[in-house]
Amino acid sequence: KLRxxxxxxxxxxxxxxMGAGHGGRSGRYDRLYETAxxxxxxxxxxxxxE
Structure with missing residues (x-):
């Protein structure tokens, strides 16, 4: 629909x-992964x- x-x-x-809760990913490096x-x-x- 967006497109x-x-x-x-x-x-x-x-x-x-689909695998995360309300706070987003949880784990030691997950915040860095999302920033990347x-x-x-x-x-x-x-x-x-590219």
Missing amino acids: SLKTDDNLLLLKTN EAYTFILVSIGLL
């Missing part, structure tokens, strides 16, 4: 984590990564 209602050419990201995912999305969006 069908989209009116621009911007990249769309929907991240769904966000940075990766940004770098792909501006064309620095």
Whole structure:
């Protein structure tokens, strides 16, 4: 539905984590992993990564 209602050419990201609770991932390095995912999305969006 998100893609069908989209009116621009911007990249769309929907991240769904079915294995986590209300607080997000829990574990020693999980916060770093989520931060790395966000940075990766940004770098792909501006064309620095493929």
